[in-house]
Amino acid sequence: MKWVNIPDQDGTYDVYRNGDLLGKVNGNEFIDTNVKKNAKYQYKIKGSKKIPDAEIIKKKELLAKNNVTFSEKDEEILFYETKEIGTIVKSTGIPCSIGVGPNKLMAKMAAGMKKPRGLTVLELEDVPERMWPLPVKKLFGIGDRMERHFHRMAIRTIGDLAATDPNLLAKRFGVIGRVLHQSVNGIDYSPVDPYSLDGCKSIGHQFTLPKDYVTENEIKLVIRELAEEVCTRMRRAQCMGRTVSLTLRRGDFRSIHRSITLPDPTNIGRSIFEAAMMLFHRHWDQSPVRLIGITVSQLSSDHIIQLNLFQDGGRKRATVS
Structure with missing residues (x-):
């Protein structure tokens, strides 16, 4: 060769x-x-x-x-x-990019500079040369809506935002304006808390697939496994959830993320699976799928159950606990 x-x-x-x-x-x-x-x-x-x-x-x-x-x-x-x-x-x-910086914001910005693979170190003195020329939407925390607001103010790059009077930003956007002005200068006072996820507000699981899955049957099997895995973890944590979220990601990192809220909390695999499949049928655009994830949120204790006169939910819970 x-x-x-x-x-x-x-x-x-x-x-x-x-x-x-x-x-x-x-x-x-x-x-x-x-x-x-x-x-x-x-x-x-x-x-x-x-x-x-x-x-x-x-x-x-x-x-x-x-x-x-x-x-x-x-x-x-x-x-x-x-x-x-x-x-x-x-x-x-499945590539990976790594960012290293003096705070969480800088590390996040650095991680996005050499996607889909690479390690980037970003320090405060690098901000004017490496961050300011980027489009304003590249700043962590700015979405489509905020980008449109900035474009109407003739702010198109991160450097433009850095040059804007912080008092003007605070008057227009409130405390968010001041935070964004700090961000464009590499300032982020939020602490790195290794225990921030201990009090979980959701339980989820995802699979990165060995190849692109293109048929409903093979994707359906993974969704079923994920639903059972998530529900097993919920039962171990002695909780139930109402909101089911489904994530489908393509090989090019484009994602679909949709949610549905159930009438009653559950930790039964079949219920979560059926909700996830409902989202799948509504939103899958036939694109090949490389990653599938299911998350259940709005958690509550499984010791307290709202009884329903028309469904035998209590007996279902007793069977799977």
């Missing part, structure tokens, strides 16, 4: 077959002699180039300041720009 050269640190390329490293080669050609007849193989060729020393030092200092340790193996990810030159026999791949 042959490929087009890309800029590389030492002209050495890693060749992978079915996820395992076959070897390293100089140049742009490799011959695999250990193959079997009629077998199907996936090959990937990767080249990497070390980032500038100044950027490496900067990353190490920031990681040390945040008490983040890393191994020699991690250095390949942290300090080398890696490019996949080609893939033979197209395979599934």
Whole structure:
């Protein structure tokens, strides 16, 4: 096999077959002699180039300041720009991007800069050069509606928003205006709380599929499994829920997220499954699906049940508890 050269640190390329490293080669050609007849193989060729020393030092200092340790193996990810030159026999791949910053806002902004894969370090002094040229909608917390408001004020980039009088923003948008003006300057006082999700307001589960699912039958099976998994977790937590949310995500990260509220809370798998399928039939546009998720919210204790004269809900609960 042959490929087009890309800029590389030492002209050495890693060749992978079915996820395992076959070897390293100089140049742009490799011959695999250990193959079997009629077998199907996936090959990937990767080249990497070390980032500038100044950027490496900067990353190490920031990681040390945040008490983040890393191994020699991690250095390949942290300090080398890696490019996949080609893939033979197209395979599934779920990429990941990582952002590191002095606060939650900066880390979130950094994570979005090298999607779908890559690690980005963003510090306060980087804000004018790396954040301000971006469209205003790229700022975390700004949606379509707020973007339209800003466009009417001739604010089209994050830098435009940074240059706007904060008093004007506060007069127009209230406290949100002041918070956004702080955000465009990289200021975020919200603490990092590792226990913020302990008091859960919802219970959910999702599957990332091994390939694109394109038929209703195969998607339906996953929805059924998810419904049972979520309900098992609810029963363990001794709670029930009323609002069922279904998430369908395509391979290109476009998502459908819809919810429905049931008349009564439940932790019965069949009820959650039927609600999720109702959402699926209403909103699925026949696009291939790569991720499916179900979440149940509006939780309440399963020790208290609103009795219904026309349904035997109490007996159903007793059967599955």
